[in-house]
Amino acid sequence: MDKYLICGLGNPGSEYAGTRHNTGFMVLDAFAEASGAVFDDRRYGFVAETSIKGRKVFLLKPTTFMNLSGNAVRYWLNKENIDQKRLLVISDDVALPLGQFRLKGSGSNGGHNGLGHIIQLIGQNFSRLRIGIGNDYPRGGQIDWVLGHYSPEDMKTLQPTIDTAVDIIRSFVLQGIDVTMNQFNVKGKKVK
Numbered sequence: 001m002d003k004y005l006i007c008g009l010g011n012p013g014s015e016y017a018g019t020r021h022n023t024g025f026m027v028l029d030a031f032a033e034a035s036g037a038v039f040d041d042r043r044y045g046f047v048a049e050t051s052i053k054g055r056k057v058f059l060l061k062p063t064t065f066m067n068l069s070g071n072a073v074r075y076w077l078n079k080e081n082i083d084q085k086r087l088l089v090i091s092d093d094v095a096l097p098l099g100q101f102r103l104k105g106s107g108s109n110g111g112h113n114g115l116g117h118i119i120q121l122i123g124q125n126f127s128r129l130r131i132g133i134g135n136d137y138p139r140g141g142q143i144d145w146v147l148g149h150y151s152p153e154d155m156k157t158l159q160p161t162i163d164t165a166v167d168i169i170r171s172f173v174l175q176g177i178d179v180t181m182n183q184f185n186v187k188g189k190k191v192k
Contacts, residue, residue, distance in 0.1 A: 044072035070121035096132025
């Protein structure tokens with residue numbers, strides 16, 4: 001059976017729930033809810049298992065804290081013997097406006113410490129979905145911004161993107177990264 005690992009980045013603990021840096025967790029929570037999967041506290045993370053048309057999908061919310069996310073990702077890839085090409089990491093991104101997203105098959109960490117640690121441990125060849133949280137903060141205010149909570153107003157902008165991210169995960173598992181990128185990345189870009 002084909003196996004996939006979908007990892008949403010964030011920080012564990014109730015004080016971080018609903019913060020911009022936990023956007024990856026929020027996407028996985030939405031996906032788990034839509035597929036009836038339940039998270040268990042397992043090694044290095046909260047893990048849920050589900051399947052989509054005969055493919056086994058592991059959902060991972062690392063409990064290593066953001067800057068050590070790679071430990072959780074590497075452990076679960078190895079434990080379940082999942083090919084890196086079947087890994088999708090979902091993270092927040094200050095370089096994108098709130099609610100916009102970019103799906104890529106590989107690349108740099110874009111200044112994101114969680115992605116940076118994963119790349120450090122397993123290399124760059126994995127898919128990632130970056131979700132914009134905006135950057136409306138004063139100079140030197142990035143940490144307070146990413147650890148700040150979304151307002152109800154923000155959530156109105158973000159919720160449709162979270163819903164789209166759930167569809168992106170499903171498409172990634174069923175059709176692979178290239179088809180999924182072609183399907184979802186066209187928003188705001190001219191289609192060639």
